[in-house]
Amino acid sequence: MKYYCDACRKAIDTDRCPVCGKTRLHAAEPDDLCFLTEKEQILSGMLADVLKQNEVPFIGENVLGAGVALKVGPMFERVRFYVFFNNLSVAEKIVEELFSKGGENTDDN
Numbered sequence: 001m002k003y004y005c006d007a008c009r010k011a012i013d014t015d016r017c018p019v020c021g022k023t024r025l026h027a028a029e030p031d032d033l034c035f036l037t038e039k040e041q042i043l044s045g046m047l048a049d050v051l052k053q054n055e056v057p058f059i060g061e062n063v064l065g066a067g068v069a070l071k072v073g074p075m076f077e078r079v080r081f082y083v084f085f086n087n088l089s090v091a092e093k094i095v096e097e098l099f100s101k102g103g104e105n106t107d108d109n
């Protein structure tokens with residue numbers, strides 16, 4: 001059973017959020033938007049492609065404001081990905097396979 005902190009937009013294993021300390025979280029609903037991962041611009045494009053290929057709807061949010069991005073350049077821009085709780089486990093698997101350092105992946109199913 002997963003809980004959902006709507007302040008942090010994260011799915012969590014306990015009903016107390018470890019990030020903001022919020023308690024009595026509600027159970028995660030299929031359409032709760034959950035934080036997936038944060039990637040730099042280049043990698044985020046790759047991840048977006050794979051999510052699309054797997055028909056996982058997602059929202060990408062630039063971490064830096066537009067003004068900051070102009071100053072430091074788009075190379076340093078980072079993107080946060082959010083997916084619906086419904087798709088979270090699939091999306092996490094995709095992230096894991098794309099960015100795992102080990103390389104060796106056992107494919108069950």
Ligand SMILES: [Zn+2]
Nearest residue numbers: 005008017020
């Ligand atoms: Zn929280």
